[in-house]
Amino acid sequence: MKIKDGFILRDVGDKTFVVATGELSKSFNGMIHLNETGKLIWELLSKETTEEDIVKGIMEKYTDAPIDLVRSDVRTFIEKIKADGVLE
Amino acid sequence: MFKIKIAEFVIEVHNRFDFIEKQCKDYIYVGDECDMIAECTLEQIEKEKTILNNDTIYTDGYIESVCLYRSICLQLPKTDSFVMHAAVIGVDDKAYAFTAKSGTGKSTHIRQWKKHLGDRVYVINGDKPILRFIDGKLMVYGTPWCGKEGWNKNVSAQLHGLCFLERAENNSIVPITPSEAATPIMKQILIPKDAEGAIKTFELVDKMLKCTKLWKLGCNISQEAGKIAYEAMSGGNNEN
Numbered sequence: 001m002k003i004k005d006g007f008i009l010r011d012v013g014d015k016t017f018v019v020a021t022g023e024l025s026k027s028f029n030g031m032i033h034l035n036e037t038g039k040l041i042w043e044l045l046s047k048e049t050t051e052e053d054i055v056k057g058i059m060e061k062y063t064d065a066p067i068d069l070v071r072s073d074v075r076t077f078i079e080k081i082k083a084d085g086v087l088e
Numbered sequence: 089m090f091k092i093k094i095a096e097f098v099i100e101v102h103n104r105f106d107f108i109e110k111q112c113k114d115y116i117y118v119g120d121e122c123d124m125i126a127e128c129t130l131e132q133i134e135k136e137k138t139i140l141n142n143d144t145i146y147t148d149g150y151i152e153s154v155c156l157y158r159s160i161c162l163q164l165p166k167t168d169s170f171v172m173h174a175a176v177i178g179v180d181d182k183a184y185a186f187t188a189k190s191g192t193g194k195s196t197h198i199r200q201w202k203k204h205l206g207d208r209v210y211v212i213n214g215d216k217p218i219l220r221f222i223d224g225k226l227m228v229y230g231t232p233w234c235g236k237e238g239w240n241k242n243v244s245a246q247l248h249g250l251c252f253l254e255r256a257e258n259n260s261i262v263p264i265t266p267s268e269a270a271t272p273i274m275k276q277i278l279i280p281k282d283a284e285g286a287i288k289t290f291e292l293v294d295k296m297l298k299c300t301k302l303w304k305l306g307c308n309i310s311q312e313a314g315k316i317a318y319e320a321m322s323g324g325n326n327e328n
Binding site: 019 | 265266274279286290297
């Protein structure tokens, strides 16, 4: 899975925002706010990847996070952005 | 077709209706220069009609003017400038910006500054000023697109403070951080739909938050609100 082309992610005053640009902006309105973990998942999803690799990617950064919690958070995040039409 | 000069840009306006030329009378430019072209299609005008509030009947000329300003605003970020939904006043060559949801009381608050400081206060733009970085300084410019009161002046001043307005029972003003300001400010910024323009807009807003003193004002309708806001916001200097 991968995020559609056309989204751009930028930090403003240490908060992270995403908007759709170009063709994608015709079907995707509004702005997404991401927290620190959301930003990391989003960046991992900018290249073709799997749910398990995203979990691994997070565990590399947050080494003492409980893996079951990370798995469940990643799943929730992916389901949410899938429903919003963010993924290819 | 005619030319205007706003935010030090010479803009050639391609209009169909007279409305905009009258609206821009204080900003007319005569000369050969041209930095950008403002234009819109009939389809954009028709689409804008469906977006605008149906309670009021707007003329085609007014709607064209809205579309042409949007055309200008979407071109700005590439030139280190952007438009922000805010009311900006000047006092002694310093600009103070107030932003809030429509209907919170920006205009009421500006009247309180006028009562407190008298003729030293002038409104640069009551609704949609242009902000532009020039030589590292963030300047605010008057434009003729300025909200229902028609408050605007063809002047510029360096931005000295940006204040988020909220209604409150008692008046109080506190400094806030760029982090606290980020989410509310992004709601007041027009972001172009092209990637380059969007990226540039985020960069400019980030730069503004980092070089400007930021405030949160809880205010009621008493004149005291203008006094405490001015006393807090007028002190010190920005980094820009």
